[in-house]
Amino acid sequence: MMSGEYSAILVLVVITNFYILNTSRYIISARAIALQGCLLSLLPLPDAFAGSPQAMFLSAGTLMVKGILMPVILIRAIRSTDEFRVAQPFLGHVASVLLGFVILVAAFWAGAAIPLPTRPHDVLMGAVGLATILTGMMIMVNRRKAVGQVIGFLILENGILILSLRISRGLPFVIEMAILFDVLLAAMIFGGFIQSVHETFSHTDVSRMRKLKG
Amino acid sequence: MILWALAAVPMAGALVCLLIPRRQAVLGWIIIGSAIETVLAVIAGVGVYRVGSMDACLGHLALDELSAFHLSLVTGIFLLSSIYARGYFNQEPFDPTRDDRQARKFGALWFSFLGSMVGVLIFNNVGLMWVSMESTTLASAFLICIHADRLSMEAAWKYLIICSAGIVLGLLGTVFIYGASVSAGAAGEEALCWTDLVSHAGQMNPSLVKIGFVLIVVGYGTKIGLAPMHTWLPDAHSQAPTPVSAVFSGVLLNCATYCICRFIPIVAASTGTPDWGRRILLGFGLVSMVVAAVFVLVQRDVKRLLAYSSVEHMGIITVGLGLGPAGYVAALYHTLNHSVCKTLAFFCAGRVGQSYGTRNMESISGSVSACPVWGSGLLAAILLLIGCAPGAIFMSEFMIVRAGIAGGHLAVIAGFLAAVAIVFCGALRPAIHMAFGDTPEPVGALRGESTVMRGCVVAMTAWLILTGMWIPAGLTAVFQRAARLIAGM
Numbered sequence: 110m111m112s113g114e115y116s117a118i119l120v121l122v123v124i125t126n127f128y129i130l131n132t133s134r135y136i137i138s139a140r141a142i143a144l145q146g147c148l149l150s151l152l153p154l155p156d157a158f159a160g161s162p163q164a165m166f167l168s169a170g171t172l173m174v175k176g177i178l179m180p181v182i183l184i185r186a187i188r189s190t191d192e193f194r195v196a197q198p199f200l201g202h203v204a205s206v207l208l209g210f211v212i213l214v215a216a217f218w219a220g221a222a223i224p225l226p227t228r229p230h231d232v233l234m235g236a237v238g239l240a241t242i243l244t245g246m247m248i249m250v251n252r253r254k255a256v257g258q259v260i261g262f263l264i265l266e267n268g269i270l271i272l273s274l275r276i277s278r279g280l281p282f283v284i285e286m287a288i289l290f291d292v293l294l295a296a297m298i299f300g301g302f303i304q305s306v307h308e309t310f311s312h313t314d315v316s317r318m319r320k321l322k323g
Numbered sequence: 324m325i326l327w328a329l330a331a332v333p334m335a336g337a338l339v340c341l342l343i344p345r346r347q348a349v350l351g352w353i354i355i356g357s358a359i360e361t362v363l364a365v366i367a368g369v370g371v372y373r374v375g376s377m378d379a380c381l382g383h384l385a386l387d388e389l390s391a392f393h394l395s396l397v398t399g400i401f402l403l404s405s406i407y408a409r410g411y412f413n414q415e416p417f418d419p420t421r422d423d424r425q426a427r428k429f430g431a432l433w434f435s436f437l438g439s440m441v442g443v444l445i446f447n448n449v450g451l452m453w454v455s456m457e458s459t460t461l462a463s464a465f466l467i468c469i470h471a472d473r474l475s476m477e478a479a480w481k482y483l484i485i486c487s488a489g490i491v492l493g494l495l496g497t498v499f500i501y502g503a504s505v506s507a508g509a510a511g512e513e514a515l516c517w518t519d520l521v522s523h524a525g526q527m528n529p530s531l532v533k534i535g536f537v538l539i540v541v542g543y544g545t546k547i548g549l550a551p552m553h554t555w556l557p558d559a560h561s562q563a564p565t566p567v568s569a570v571f572s573g574v575l576l577n578c579a580t581y582c583i584c585r586f587i588p589i590v591a592a593s594t595g596t597p598d599w600g601r602r603i604l605l606g607f608g609l610v611s612m613v614v615a616a617v618f619v620l621v622q623r624d625v626k627r628l629l630a631y632s633s634v635e636h637m638g639i640i641t642v643g644l645g646l647g648p649a650g651y652v653a654a655l656y657h658t659l660n661h662s663v664c665k666t667l668a669f670f671c672a673g674r675v676g677q678s679y680g681t682r683n684m685e686s687i688s689g690s691v692s693a694c695p696v697w698g699s700g701l702l703a704a705i706l707l708l709i710g711c712a713p714g715a716i717f718m719s720e721f722m723i724v725r726a727g728i729a730g731g732h733l734a735v736i737a738g739f740l741a742a743v744a745i746v747f748c749g750a751l752r753p754a755i756h757m758a759f760g761d762t763p764e765p766v767g768a769l770r771g772e773s774t775v776m777r778g779c780v781v782a783m784t785a786w787l788i789l790t791g792m793w794i795p796a797g798l799t800a801v802f803q804r805a806a807r808l809i810a811g812m
Contacts, residue, residue: 224530276502281512284450291454298461309476318477321558
């Protein structure tokens with residue numbers, strides 16, 4: 110795979126970020142997360158074609174966990190709570206997209222400062238990784254429902270995967286697989302939790318959970 | 324061999340819990356299981372101190388002086404909490420209709436929690452250490468809301484979200500350290516093995532290591548409860564069932580501190596100066612102490628008071644870690660003292676709270692005469708926690724102050740002493756109010772009192788007072804040898 114296609118994948122990741130910022134339905138966000146997971150699973154492919162079976166496994170694992178299983182768990186959790194829409198995020202769509210642009214610019218500026226670039230698309234990769242991390246954080250604080258925070262968390266996690274590819278061509282294989290397993294476990298626990306919250310509170314609006322203070 | 328056994332016992336324990344039909348049997352089994360684990364940990368620890376560090380599984384599992392100390396502490400406190408859990412849950416059953424099922428769930432999660440903490444300590448690979456730390460969050464979130472009421476659900480959700488997001492930054496930091504390790508010529512899994520990281524830290528790219536260390540302190544610091552990432556801690560500690568609060572405060576926070584300790588020698592060797600990393604730790608430690616001191620003054624819930632005291636003590640330990648080799652010894656000693664003392668305090672506060680039917684400190688008075696063992700235990704524990712002499716915590720705080728003055732950090736020590744003084748005054752008033760005064764109404768009798776547990780309370784108090792006056796020579800050697808590892812020697 111040439112570095113042009115590599116850059117195209119990274120740009121598509123940025124587009125999914127903006128898409129999630131701009132949508133008001135959680136199911137659609139979950140599908141966008143699935144798309145983002147599939148895009149991420151393409152990133153180790155150049156190494157796989159260069160003859161690394163581990164990169165192949167990593168790609169397959171990412172596709173399985175981030176592209177299929179996690180979105181399925183998320184969509185089931187959303188269906189079980191009957192709360193499909195984003196109930197007034199703290200910032201409106203226009204403001205969040207604008208903030209997304211600010212984040213992107215900042216990420217390009219900071220991404221260029223990460224030491225030791227070695228490959229031609231490294232600068233773009235660092236910037237996209239950082240932008241995805243920051244977008245995930247922003248979504249976590251900008252959504253009222255529990256599902257929204259989980260979506261933000263998953264985007265944050267995706268950003269770290271991209272940045273780890275930028276810094277060191279990904280972590281060692283065993284660890285990368287352990288992390289994937291851990292993330293899958295986290296998604297299952299989050300899904301179970303959303304259902305318990307829904308059963309206990311009969312809503313999942315975390316901004317209304319304000320009993321514990323001081 | 325023994326490392327494999329240490330990893331296997333919690334897993335087997337969790338599976339057995341799912342097969343046991345009756346609640347009483349589950350509560351009995353968690354005592355047996357954690358006792359086995361404690362015995363194994365102590366044997367392994369003694370072996371490490373006699374013969375030197377051990378490893379297994381091609382160097383992926385390892386135990387050295389630092390992790391052996393923490394491992395014995397973790398399993399010991401866990402065993403005490405398991406014994407306590409039996410009496411506690413007999414007084415306050417889970418949900419009466421689904422009692423046996425909930426007990427099974429509790430037991431399985433309890434062992435998974437133990438297993439993930441043991442994993443943090445025995446993995447030699449800092450990547451796998453991170454994975455275990457993340458799984459402690461996943462295993463323990465449901466433990467907080469085992470009663471599934473609104474408040475505990477809110478606390479558990481907050482815990483899950485804040486700690487997951489925080490600890491992910493720790494992963495990012497680990498990635499930067501890995502990048503630095505690759506830049507120093509390492510490759511593959513060895514590039515994240517702690518022993519290899521330390522040996523070639525001198526050749527690493529310092530700017531990658533610096534970014535990584537800041538992220539690691541913020542990430543693991545969320546789990547330690549360093550301010551301003553501490554917001555989950557008082558909620559989780561106050562809403563969880565008391566045995567769970569005790570384990571959270573007594574050992575989970577230590578495990579996260581242990582993770583940061585592992586990166587201190589790497590940063591020192593890579594940046595060429597030990598001061599850079601230490602300044603960050605001093606800053607976070609002091610801020611935590613000051614924030615905790617302010618919040619201690621306004622607490623009404625006794626478990627929240629103890630939770631903020633944990634934030635303060637984690638700040639003290641972090642300041643100790645920021646003061647160099649003498650500070651490392653003091654910080655490790657303080658870790659031991661805080662774990663024992665905070666566990667004791669939670670045990671007593673939980674039982675006193677059950678007896679009065681409230682955790683509001685204004686409604687609790689005269690507990691020394693109403694329930695002598697737990698009431699006086701609570702008074703003693705709070706007095707020791709705020710640093711009354713002669714107590715072990717007083718001694719370790721004194722050692723930290725001495726290390727700070729010797730290192731010339733006078734401003735830090737001034738802030739340290741001011742925060743300790745504020746906490747002292749803030750916690751003394753409610754402690755006296757709870758202990759003495761008129762007992763309000765007929766106080767509920769406690770069921771499930773066991774002589775063993777009362778003996779534990781007396782023994783823990785005696786230990787804390789005794790080691791304040793005289794530290795056994797063996798214990799000093801333990802701290803000094805563990806501190807040498809943090810110093811990278």
